[in-house]
Amino acid sequence: MATAAMSGPGRRVYFRQGTVLKVAVLAILIALIVLPLLRTVLFTLQPETITAWSDVLTGRLSENLFYKPLTNTLIIGVVVSSACVLIGGFLAWLVVMTNVPFRKTIGVMATLPFMIPSFAAALAWGSLFRNDRVGGQVGWLQGMGLDIPDWLAWGMGPTLIVLTLHYFSLAFTIIAASLATVNSDLVEAAQIAGAKGGKILMGIILPVTTPALVAAGSLCFAGAVSNFATPALLGLPVRMQTLSTRLFGMIEVGQVSRGYVIGILLVLISGAFLWAGNRIVSGRRSYATITGKGGRAKRFDLRTSRWPLFIVAFIILMAATVVPVIVLIASSFAPSSADLFANWTLHYWIGEFSPDFAQGIPGIIHNNDIVRALLVTLALGCAVAVTGMCVGLLTSYTVARYREGLMSAAITQISFLPLLVPGIAFGAAYIAYLGAPIGPFPALYGTFALLVIAGTAYLLPFSVQTGRAVIQQVGGELEESARITGASFFRRLASITVPLAVRGLAAGGILVFVKIIRDLSLVVLLFTPTMPVLSVVAYRYASEGFAQFANAITVIILMISIAATLIANALQTKSQPWLKN
Template sequence: MPFSLRRMTSLVSRQGLTWFMVLVLAILVVAPLLTILVETFRLGANGGSAWTDVLASRLTKNLFLVPALNTLIIGFCVASGCVLLGGFLAWLVVMTDVPGRAFIGFMATLPFMIPSFATALAWGSLFRNGRVGGGGGLLQGMGLNVPDWLSWGMTPTIIVLIAHYYALAFTVIVAALATVNGDMIEAAQMTGASRKRVLFGIVLPLVSPALIAAASLTFAAAVSNFAAPALLGLPVRMQTLSTRLFGMIEIGQVERGYVLAILLIAISAIFLGFGNRVLNGRKSFATITGKGSRPRRFELGSARLPLTILAWIICLTTTVVPIILLIAASVAPSSLALFSDWTLHYWIGEASSQFARGQAGILRNPHLITALGTTIVLGLCVALAANALGILIAVALTRQKVRILSNLVSQLSFLPMLLPGIAFAAAYIALYGAPIGPLPALYGTPLLLGLALTAAMLPFAVQTGRATVAQISGDIDEAARMTKAGFFRRLGAITVPLAARGLIAGLLIAFVNVIGDLAITVLLYTPSSPLLAVLSYSYASDGFHQFANAVTIIILVISMLATGAASLLRGRRRNIPA
């Protein structure tokens, strides 16, 4: 019987697609995590296990206790700061009469698009005191004595991560505030309740699920962040679990690194689980009813102007100011004087003993050209692969009614969101870094990097896919099925075109995350497959801050171009006649 696409697609049943997704997710997510757990129980050269070395030896304090304490402090401080900052801006945008609400809301979402290492580099350009190496920053050049605690270590790491992740908290909280029934607020005000009482007695309790969710997500993101503590903490020997994990694997103590990865995953999971338990323990969060409601805004009165200025300062200092500092620091011979004696040598200059120990500008560096091409190709491939899997998973979850399997697929597809990136990379090294039967070892190949990043991007792809597929009526798919159109035929002719706008958003999110990722790529890259984010980190670690800033600007430009292209495509899709 001759093979045909229709015969093949006819074999795809409702359960068949779901089972196939379970298999794919097992390979991409479950197997690496199980492997990393098994590897930790191998006996070391001295006959002891990695667990004993990390948790019950003379090395425990430096290997685990101190890094874990630093990690928890960073996580709790960042979560608290993000909820306060993001919640404040969300309250202004949704529930007050502050002018320029749309602009503030737009600016408040941008910091998450800027890689955390870019914000860390900008902080160094301003506050670095030069006592560790690599020269001082702008404030020191102005004659100010910048203390060590403001230049390096815990404080700048926390501030940088709050500036980066508060956009995530803002996005979660603003959506919850938008559902608060304005009639409830108006009724409370009619009974004489003050604005303070309304805010703390009605609004905050109603949106507490969003506050808890925002705190959980920002905590998990902060404890797994590698770039900020590496750039701002390692120079003064401040270790977190992510930087210690990286160090262990770099020096070949992989089993100890795997133990730290599991412990890092456990810390994130415990905090996220605690948040879910709090939410499950309360049932009185309903803010959306069948009745229509109108928004009710607080009149700020005399506080309107100060709060507006404060909101603008927050938005500008976390978006525009870092970019300006990065640009200035990429053309200034010394960060002590960022806005004088600018030169393009660090961009296009030939090798000269007067600059950067004889290194040529980055655009003359063949490693940059290679890294640029590799990064863009990797970003596109991962975005396409992740969203292809995402749309298949979305179809399996939305169109198919196999409850147990669907729940399993849903949980597995969301799991990478809960896993620290650097721990996820370690898991991929554990499983695919060595040969598996006839399959060769993938360590050192772009394929391993692509697989890990694809798995890490799945939660974003699945969520955008589900949001769009759920809006497509099942009657359309059923009508096509009655005409004997195969699964892939229906997918390509109906689902993908109708879900195009959501898919474009998913592609953009995955692409921007990949080109700015450092947590996963810093462990999996090789000299044969350099990446822009790793190149920027390497320059910064070696003290070549101008080059690091220049490479970071290239990453930001690519991100902005991708965002603009996605917006243009969405606009064209909107203008296509039905």
């Protein structure tokens, strides 16, 4: 290694620079991640707010404040994660290990649902299945004369379905990557020995993919329990509460301390399940599937089942991707969801003020609030992409080049801590952190700066992952040669690392951009009328019964997200192994 070849003074300078860099990065991460969470906890431990703990956990309102929402949250987490692993695993098996028709098409379509915001799918569900239980417009199916039962229109049932259709693509990606490493020689040997398909699945494929199954289930669980938009749109109208919606409601009505307690408990529950998943995986070590011996890719011949299984996969993917988009687009033109494909009008897009239509609300182009929200959202996405990639690159560079010591380990752990924190709880933490003045610094609530700082911190794990991939592409000897010639740290970073990995950085920045512009859970508590963002504006319109405006705004978010994602995929140099053969 380069450090081993250094002379004594050069080595001391190298490690001194590393120490300074570690301290600086650790200070940044503590300020962005640790202090907001700590400030939230300390807020609830003050003499005037500590009673919030007993109110939530043991008080006379505790059942409605915590235990009923907790039960609903756990049901959602367990059912959605189990269903996602089953559906994602089924599709991954078809794409990676079988000769199903249109395998590559299935693989591409299976990655798309996670690009669609969960509130988009919830809005589409309402446009199709909404009944007249809570008043307002009914959905298309009831408008056609069908009697839609309450369990299909509202509450737990549609919430579970929508969240499963949203998160299964996450499970698919993880499980498919794991299945792609399974050596087909193992399967062939079992077949030669007379093992049947079920025995091969239970005895070979499932054991070696256990880490991926557990990881997929854990991440889907964490995503489902922290999701705010879907239970808010489909559950709140019939008073079905989850921890995320209860947290939002407490802060909305001014019961901030109780909201913070619920947020802390939500973080602990999400973190506990992720920790348990990691413990299950780390408890066993017999998962090695990649060895020095080459393997041949051989797919199962589905024979007469090829087309029936393709039809099943096609129905799932259509329900998760194509149908919601079609419904959203149609609803943005239809005056009534009950008559979704007739009497279309462009008013919701380009219409001017008219007191006789849509209660006088002008179309998107002439709606100053929506136009402002679009500009703020695009500016937020760009700002978070730039700041996130800068902090992520600096963090990953520090850990990659100066690995020794406790500070490096602390930097790694803290940088991935936001993965354990649900978005709405993270937003609440930032209200506690920067919502009030700190010494000479003014309160940032309602400012663009707060949105940028919170978004940068929340998406830091993704920025660090991208930065780590970038650093691995650049050999350390290049920077060492520049250092010997006297180039400073920032000069080396700007002249060597960034130019050589600019495509990867750009792709990572675009993905961060996509995540923040379609996020609702993080920004729903940070939203103010003076600093609107599209996702919250869409949610507000939907909550107030203006589904057409909400769906039109969501279509705009979808168009921006899909375009940006396609650009990012084009920039990526890594290929998906299950699509190569």
